[in-house]
Amino acid sequence: MALNEEVDALRSIPLFARVAPSQLKLIAFTSERLTFPAGRELFHQGDEGDVAYIVLEGSADVILDTPDGEMTVARLGRNDIIGEMAILMDAPRTATVRAVSELVTLEITKDMFFRMIGEFPEIAVEVMRVLAQRLDATTARLRDARGGE
């Protein structure tokens, strides 16, 4: 894909909507497109890992290993960010993520992630909103699981 097309593609991602074109070029230069076939794991719970992904096309499941087997806790799709938890906590992957359909992603290294957050407060706020919403959804699931005991 030509650089201009890549920049246009980046601009269509809400996380990058307010980032200046010159900075989008930098992101386009330093990030990489990675495609995963359906059924392929991006990473497994407990893995070490220091990259995040933004979904450009397709969908992926977030899966927890429990004593009773796998539990799917979320389905992620276009524009969702994946794998930011391990980067933020400097810890192993907290869940497994597996492509449901063919998944096209933009790979973001830990360095680029922190650089983007440092330079673009809008990206930081958006990542915080995503984390808050996921925490809210997980808390609601916990409330339901306990209520049903």
Added chain:
Amino acid sequence: MALNEEVDALRSIPLFARVAPSQLKLIAFTSERLTFPAGRELFHQGDEGDVAYIVLEGSADVILDTPDGEMTVARLGRNDIIGEMAILMDAPRTATVRAVSELVTLEITKDMFFRMIGEFPEIAVEVMRVLAQRLDATTARLRDARGGE
């Protein structure tokens, strides 16, 4: 408390550790100390609310209303941030927070919260880390609750 003492107190909060003294003065001017007696609720699940709190002294419980009654999901103490979820999601309070012992807090308005995040990427990253850790802890509780069904 004199302004210099207030600035020293703010600097001892990890969230503000790297913020310049001139900016800490601004935060000290525009934030307010609020004290809650033991047993008092800072807010109740479902309430509207657009302020967050940083705990200076004491501890507080985070409590969910479930069909079977109250469930305490976390205990927060010195330097912890409380109430940032409703600000980030522009939504009602997702849980009740109740003072366990006398609780001294620094009240941060929504405007100040976003201003701090915009001006100090270190604060943004620290809030993200807190959210990621809370999401991780809640996910672990959900895994255990489901595993035990």
